[in-house]
Amino acid sequence: MGFTCGLIGLPNVGKSTIFNALTGAQVEATNYAFTSAQPNTGIVNVPDPRLDTISELVEAKKTVYTTLEFVDLAGLAKGASRGEGLGNQFLGRIREVDVIAHIVRCFDDPNIPHVSDTIEPKSDIEAINTELIIADIETLERRKTKLEKTAKSGDKDAKLQLDLIERITKTLDDNRPARKVEIKNDAEKKLLREYNLLTYIPVLYVCNIQDPSEADNNHVHAAKEYAATEGIPVVVLVGKLESEIRDIDNPEERKAFMDEMGLKEPGLNQMIKTGYDLLGLVTFFTVGGTENRAWTVHKNARAPQAAGVIHSDFEKGFIRAVVFSFDELVQCKSENAVKEAGKLRLEGKDYVMQDGDIVHFRFNV
Numbered sequence: 587m588g589f590t591c592g593l594i595g596l597p598n599v600g601k602s603t604i605f606n607a608l609t610g611a612q613v614e615a616t617n618y619a620f621t622s623a624q625p626n627t628g629i630v631n632v633p634d635p636r637l638d639t640i641s642e643l644v645e646a647k648k649t650v651y652t653t654l655e656f657v658d659l660a661g662l663a664k665g666a667s668r669g670e671g672l673g674n675q676f677l678g679r680i681r682e683v684d685v686i687a688h689i690v691r692c693f694d695d696p697n698i699p700h701v702s703d704t705i706e707p708k709s710d711i712e713a714i715n716t717e718l719i720i721a722d723i724e725t726l727e728r729r730k731t732k733l734e735k736t737a738k739s740g741d742k743d744a745k746l747q748l749d750l751i752e753r754i755t756k757t758l759d760d761n762r763p764a765r766k767v768e769i770k771n772d773a774e775k776k777l778l779r780e781y782n783l784l785t786y787i788p789v790l791y792v793c794n795i796q797d798p799s800e801a802d803n804n805h806v807h808a809a810k811e812y813a814a815t816e817g818i819p820v821v822v823l824v825g826k827l828e829s830e831i832r833d834i835d836n837p838e839e840r841k842a843f844m845d846e847m848g849l850k851e852p853g854l855n856q857m858i859k860t861g862y863d864l865l866g867l868v869t870f871f872t873v874g875g876t877e878n879r880a881w882t883v884h885k886n887a888r889a890p891q892a893a894g895v896i897h898s899d900f901e902k903g904f905i906r907a908v909v910f911s912f913d914e915l916v917q918c919k920s921e922n923a924v925k926e927a928g929k930l931r932l933e934g935k936d937y938v939m940q941d942g943d944i945v946h947f948r949f950n951v
Contacts, residue, residue, distance in 0.1 A: 588632050588654040588882045589865055591857065592683035593792075596710050597701050599691040600794040600825045602626075605658035607828030608854050625679050626658040632858055634880055636912050636942065640871060641878045644921055650879040652869065654858060657683060677721050677784065685788050685861045688714065692793040692805035692822075707809040711791065718784040719758050725783060726751050726758075750774050758785070763816075765789075788864040792857070793822045798848045800824075819860050823853040868941035871912070872896070874921065889937040893947045903949040907933045912942040 593601045609628025631651035641649045659679055680686065690707050691700065702709070730751050736744040757767045763785030769775050778786055791813050793806045800806065801822050813820045824847075831852055834840040844852070862868075866885040870892055871878065883892050889909075894901030909931045910924050918924045939945075 587629075588652050588858070588867065589684040589861055590655040590657060590682070591685045591687050591861055592657045592659055592680055593687050593689055594659050594680065594714065595689035596691070596713065598698055599689045599710070600693075601658055601689045603825040603829065604689060604792065604794060604823060604853075605656055607823070607825055607832055608857065609656050610832050627655060628658075629653050629655050630854065632880065632882075633852075633855055634869065636869075637871065637878060637880050639916060640873055640912070640944070643915055643919060644873045644878055646874055646876065646878040648877045650877045652880040652882045654861070677718075680718075680784055680787070681782050683787065685790065685864055687790055687792050687821075687857065687861075689792045689794055690809050692803065692809060693796040693800060694805075695796065705805055707793070707805050708812045711809070711812055715763070715785075716761070719761065719763065722764060722783045722785050723755060723758050725781065726755055729781065730755075746773075747777060750777060754778070754781075754783070763789075789818055790857075790860050790864060791818055791820045793820060794825045795822060796824065796826060798824055798827070819864070821853065821856045821860055823856070824849075828853045868939060870939055870941075870943040870945055872946070873944055883939055885941075887939050888935060889933055889939060889945075889947075890935050892939045892945065893949065896947070899951045900947050900949050903951040904935060905948040905950055907937060908946040908948065909933050909937070910944050911940070912944060915944060 593605055595601050605626060605628065609630050630653065632654050634651060637649060637651060657679070688711065690710060691705060692707055694705055730748065733744045733748050733751070737748055754764055754767050757764065764778065764781075764783045765786055765788070767778070769778065791809055793809050795801060795803065795806065806822055810820050827847060827849075831840060831844060831849070834843055844850070862882075867882050868885050868887075869880050869882055871880055873879075881892070881895050883895055889907040890901045890904040893904050893907070910921075910929050914924050914927075914929045915921065918927055918929070924930060
């Protein structure tokens with residue numbers, strides 16, 4: 587699987603509409619707060635034209651895309667960190683996702699009430715960010731209390747953790763997320779992940795509008811301006827329109843409709859690209875025989891780690907990898923032609939996987 591993306595936002599920002607558009611689910615979208623009491627999940631294929639091309643050039647019984655899971659979480663209310671609304675349940679579920687897609691309402695519609703009666707993207711974003719920060723401060727306070735007892739006995743690890751927690755807490759007190767903490771070494775980075783802090787999870791803002799002509803309206807501009815100060819990427823989606831696009835099965839009709847609406851690609855593609863960049867992910871392929879298949883690994887992953895994504899035994903018994911690139915396959919038109927052109931490479935345990943690699947792993951178990 588590529589990654590898990592949790593959709594969050596204030597009530598009535600269009601989360602369920604966007605969730606339906608991205609996943610093809612039929613979750614009820616209403617104009618009442620907290621209707622997403624139980625998180626809805628949807629798994630979708632990650633579109634990759636390269637895999638389509640591979641399947642035209644390399645014979646296999648089936649084509650298997652890597653997947654992405656979206657989780658539609660309950661609308662977050664002010665006071666969620668104190669358990670108001672569906673706060674505790676909501677915050678607990680966020681900790682399980684790889685990326686947060688923060689849905690921001692950037693449209694005016696008198697028929698859809700706003701929790702504060704005014705559409706102000708900056709204020710809406712800050713309302714949720716504040717709740718996440720408060721929740722993280724409370725998490726660290728509980729951990730700090732336990733560590734202080736251990737530190738008194740002279741435990742060096744506990745003292746190091748207390749120093750890190752103090753720096754994280756200071757950052758949070760300054761109304762900045764844990765992502766902004768300066769990390770001294772890999773050990774601290776590992777601890778930060780273990781603390782499971784909400785504001786350490788990568789975030790993207792999704793501006794929900796009602797018409798493509800609103801793509802640069804004042805609300806979107808305000809959201810982008812705020813995002814720029816935080817260094818957070820922004821995706822603009824027309825929630826309702828994306829749902830209509832999703833319902834068109836014929837690729838040619840879908841493209842014609844998108845051209846008419848002035849859209850270059852579906853919102854799902856934009857979300858995936860942004861998520862992959864945030865998490866530092868790349869795609870490699872295995873081909874021929876039973877299936878042509880896409881796999882996801884982190885950038886800088888070495889060949890044995892990539893083999894382990896397919897099966898743990900592949901990593902344990904890794905011998906070498908036979909590698910060529912997608913571009914080389916396109917250039918040569920077939921795998922045999924790639925081999926005849928001398929472009930197959932034998933790579934060992936230190937090989938760093940590249941986006942678009944096509945690999946045959948050799949292993950012994």
